[in-house]
Amino acid sequence: MSIPTQTKASPPSRTITAVLKEYAGLLIPIGVVLFIIAWPTITGKDISREAMFTVLLSIALASSLNILLGYSGYVSFGHVVFFGLGGYVGFYLMSVHEWLLWPAMAAGGVSSGLLAFLLGKAILRLRGGYFALATIGINEAIRAAINNFTPFGGPVGMTLNFQVYKNYGGASEALWLSFYTLAAMTLIVITVSYFVRTSKFGLGLLAIREDEDAAEIMGVIAPNAKTWAYVLSAIIPGVLGVLFFFKNGSIEPLPAFRLHFSIEMIVMVMLGGQGTVLGPIIGGLGYQSLRGFLLTSPIFKNIQLAVAGALLLLIILFIPSGIVGWLRKRVPALRRVLR
Amino acid sequence: MILQVEGLGKRFGGLQALEDVTFDLPEGQILGLIGPNGAGKTTLFNNISGVYTPTAGRVIFRGEDITGLKSYYVARKGMARTHQIVRPLKELSVLENVMVGACFGQYDYKLGKAKEIAHEVLEFVGLESRIDQLAGSLNVGQKKRLEMARSLASQPNLLLLDEVLAGLNPSEISYMVEIVKRIRAERGITIIMIEHVMHAVMNVSDRMVVLDYGRQLAEGTPDEVSQNPKVIEAYLGDPKLAEKLMASGGE
Numbered sequence: 001m002s003i004p005t006q007t008k009a010s011p012p013s014r015t016i017t018a019v020l021k022e023y024a025g026l027l028i029p030i031g032v033v034l035f036i037i038a039w040p041t042i043t044g045k046d047i048s049r050e051a052m053f054t055v056l057l058s059i060a061l062a063s064s065l066n067i068l069l070g071y072s073g074y075v076s077f078g079h080v081v082f083f084g085l086g087g088y089v090g091f092y093l094m095s096v097h098e099w100l101l102w103p104a105m106a107a108g109g110v111s112s113g114l115l116a117f118l119l120g121k122a123i124l125r126l127r128g129g130y131f132a133l134a135t136i137g138i139n140e141a142i143r144a145a146i147n148n149f150t151p152f153g154g155p156v157g158m159t160l161n162f163q164v165y166k167n168y169g170g171a172s173e174a175l176w177l178s179f180y181t182l183a184a185m186t187l188i189v190i191t192v193s194y195f196v197r198t199s200k201f202g203l204g205l206l207a208i209r210e211d212e213d214a215a216e217i218m219g220v221i222a223p224n225a226k227t228w229a230y231v232l233s234a235i236i237p238g239v240l241g242v243l244f245f246f247k248n249g250s251i252e253p254l255p256a257f258r259l260h261f262s263i264e265m266i267v268m269v270m271l272g273g274q275g276t277v278l279g280p281i282i283g284g285l286g287y288q289s290l291r292g293f294l295l296t297s298p299i300f301k302n303i304q305l306a307v308a309g310a311l312l313l314l315i316i317l318f319i320p321s322g323i324v325g326w327l328r329k330r331v332p333a334l335r336r337v338l339r
Numbered sequence: 340m341i342l343q344v345e346g347l348g349k350r351f352g353g354l355q356a357l358e359d360v361t362f363d364l365p366e367g368q369i370l371g372l373i374g375p376n377g378a379g380k381t382t383l384f385n386n387i388s389g390v391y392t393p394t395a396g397r398v399i400f401r402g403e404d405i406t407g408l409k410s411y412y413v414a415r416k417g418m419a420r421t422h423q424i425v426r427p428l429k430e431l432s433v434l435e436n437v438m439v440g441a442c443f444g445q446y447d448y449k450l451g452k453a454k455e456i457a458h459e460v461l462e463f464v465g466l467e468s469r470i471d472q473l474a475g476s477l478n479v480g481q482k483k484r485l486e487m488a489r490s491l492a493s494q495p496n497l498l499l500l501d502e503v504l505a506g507l508n509p510s511e512i513s514y515m516v517e518i519v520k521r522i523r524a525e526r527g528i529t530i531i532m533i534e535h536v537m538h539a540v541m542n543v544s545d546r547m548v549v550l551d552y553g554r555q556l557a558e559g560t561p562d563e564v565s566q567n568p569k570v571i572e573a574y575l576g577d578p579k580l581a582e583k584l585m586a587s588g589g590e
Contacts, residue, residue: 200442200450207439210428217388217422218489219414219443275430332471 025339026194029278033059033190036285037183046175053179055288057244060186061237062268062280063193068233069266070274071202072226073209074124077132077262078139079237082112084256085142086238087245088152094246095158096151100167101181105242112238113231120227127212136259143257157252178247182240189236194277196232197339205229209275260305267312273322277339282323287311341366341401341497341529342387348395349379349386349553356382357553360396364497369523369530371544371561373537375573378550380533381423384499388420389413401496417445419490420499423533425482429475436474436485437461437492444493456492464488464518480511487518491526498522500532504539512539519543541565549573 020027036056040049065079086108093099093107123134147155168174196202204225207215216222245251264287272283287308294304319326328335342364349357357379364370372380385391387398389410397406405413419440428436434457441453441460448456461467464484469477474485483503490498500519504512516539522528534540540547541561549556549570557567564570 200453203435203439203442203450206431206435207428207443210430211426213390214422214426214428215439215443216409216411217390217414217420218440219411219445219493220439221411221443 021336024337025198025277026191028337029190029194029281029339030187032278032281032285033183033186037180037186040179049175049179051288051292053182053247055285056179056182056186057240058264058268058284058288059281060182060189060240061265062272062284063186063189063277064233064236065265066233066269066274066276066280067193067196068229069269070276070279071196071205071209072229074226074230075128075132075266076135076230076233077266078135078137078259079233079265080257080259080262081135081139081142082116082234082237083241083244083261084139084146084253085115085241086112087241087251087256088146089238090242091158091160091245091251092152094164094242095160098164101177101243101246104246105181105239108242109235109239112241113235116231116234117227120230124223124226124230139257139259139262143253146257147253153251155253157250157256159250160246162249175247178243181243185236185239185243190277190281192232192236193280194339196229197275197277201225201228206275263312264308267308267315270312270315270320270322273324273326273328276322276324276328279322279324286323340364340399342531343399344383344387344396345399346396347383347386347393347398349382349391350394355553357386357393357550360548360550360553360555362548362555362558364529364531366496366529367523367527368545369519369532369543371540371547372531372533372550373535373540373547373564374550374556377552379553380550381501382553383550384420384501384531384533387413388418388499411443414443414493415445415447417494417496418499419444419493419495419497421483421486421490421501421503423501423505425479425486427474427477427482427485429473431474432470433461433466433472433474433477433485434458434470437488440489440492441494444495446494453492456494457488460488460492463491463521465514479506480508483507483515484518487515491522491528495528497529497531500530500534502533502535504534504536512536516543 036052039052065076068074068076089111090104090108093104119138123131126134146152152158165171165174168177204220207220208222208225212222268283268287269280271286272281273279291304294300294307300307315322321329324338328338340363344360344362347357347360360383374380386393389408392407397404400416400418405416428439437457437460438453441448441456442450461470464487466481466484466488469481477485487503504515507515519530520543523530532540544561546559547561547564548558549564551573556573557564557570
């Protein structure tokens with residue numbers, strides 16, 4: 001253990017490098033996201049703000065899912081349920097009870113977290129494919145329930161009165177506000193993801209992912225750890241659901257609980273590298289760039305989802321650890337820098 | 340007594356896997372658990388360590404009834420075990436594997452302290468040069484030592500070793516036997532070991548329990564057990580074999 005004494009004796013500039021090195025796993029992802037956030041200002045175009053909104057939303061959702069999927073190895077196929085439910089709860093509070101955006105977002109996050117907690121107790125004892133199936137079932141069940149729930153508008157959903165945006169300085173300002181709120185949430189989720197990954201709690205999750213029985217024998221209280229991972233991964237999607245539908249101005253059951261959105265999240269996590277902090281960011285950016293290209297290309301525009309499916313298949317077959325995981329494996333020097 | 344097993348039984352549907360197993364284990368002893376394949380040795384470990392819930396009897400660990408307690412709570416009370424078929428956390432490094440043991444054992448260490456312990460324990464089992472390697476890339480002998488290091492990192496009071504010598508070559512066996520002896524001598528950890536390498540287990544154990552078809556056939560010192568006619572008949576087959584094994588183990 002000679003390293004600490006060395007840093008003590010060295011000039012302050014080296015201490016800074018040491019800190020930079022230690023937190024590189026956090027600083028690199030934050031840097032990438034800050035660049036994405038700054039892009040609309042750099043280009044000065046509203047259209048790039050909208051494109052980057054989609055990218056940031058993807059990154060934040062993929063990073064949330066990664067806490068469960070990447071760290072503990074449980075595949076939540078119906079993760080969009082938290083986005084939809086949180087969105088509905090927050091939207092209801094904003095449109096019917098005239099709550100402001102931020103408390104509504106908090107309420108959305110809390111309700112999604114609570115749902116995950118209850119579900120965790122019930123279905124996290126299922127392993128592998130059975131858990132994945134159960135999450136799909138729950139998404140469909142909640143969508144069907146909300147379809148028939150009159151306070152939430154049933155199948156028609158709800159709309160926000162346009163006047164609401166006046167509270168935020170007008171519709172155009174509300175769009176920028178949404179963008180920067182999303183940016184802040186993305187930075188938060190990445191920081192949370194990093195600290196989970198490098199914490200003792202995270203080590204327990206990784207142990208569960210590798211071999212749950214062996215982890216339990218070593219004293220990891222798997223049922224609790226899994227439940228908290230599930231709750232953590234559900235809160236941000238709930239918060240973002242409120243923000244997304246606030247910006248959208250209306251909410252309906254079908255777009256709120258769209259299953260293929262869940263699958264896209266999984267593709268993004270797998271593409272970038274499950275179980276890493278940077279992976280979902282690269283995955284979100286990469287997938288949305290690809291999708292942008294496919295949607296505007298005359299050949300692929302109608303089959304872009306099929307391409308996403310094919311992409312998932314190829315990733316699982318050839319680079320199951322994703323781009324970041326592959327880099328970490330190939331270049332051992334990067335293991336200390338890329339988390 | 341660190342461990343008391345009283346009339347333990349386990350039934351899987353129509354199969355009585357264990358029946359009326361009773362023994363005491365004083366602190367600091369090494370207990371050898373032997374028996375033919377399928378005798379119920381690993382099942383006994385699973386019932387003691389909380390992987391299975393016994394259908395009869397009690398397990399008392401450090402004066403506390405732990406019958407039917409979940410494995411993670413048993414681990415946190417100071418019992419650790421290794422697996423017959425190694426279970427490395429493949430995509431984690433050797434160091435991280437061992438840190439899991441230290442972090443979630445009975446002392447619930449923080450990451451920093453766990454890292455220190457992991458380094459110390461890895462040196463003890465001779466894996467210090469493999470610290471950054473992924474656990475999945477180790478060979479069988481190294482994986483066995485990793486299992487050992489992981490269980491030691493939790494600083495247990497009782498260690499259950501399930502065939503740590505199986506699949507090792509002769510030089511690895513003597514290395515491992517040395518480690519087992521040192522665990523007791525230097526760390527004062529009580530050990531139960533399941534073993535098929537007879538000369539090694541007879542050489543190391545203070546006492547032995549013999550299982551056959553889930554029943555307890557005999558209990559006693561290695562000498563007593565190896566001369567017990569029931570054991571010879573059911574297990575060793577040839578009465579002279581026992582003497583030969585004792586001789587080769589005593590070198």
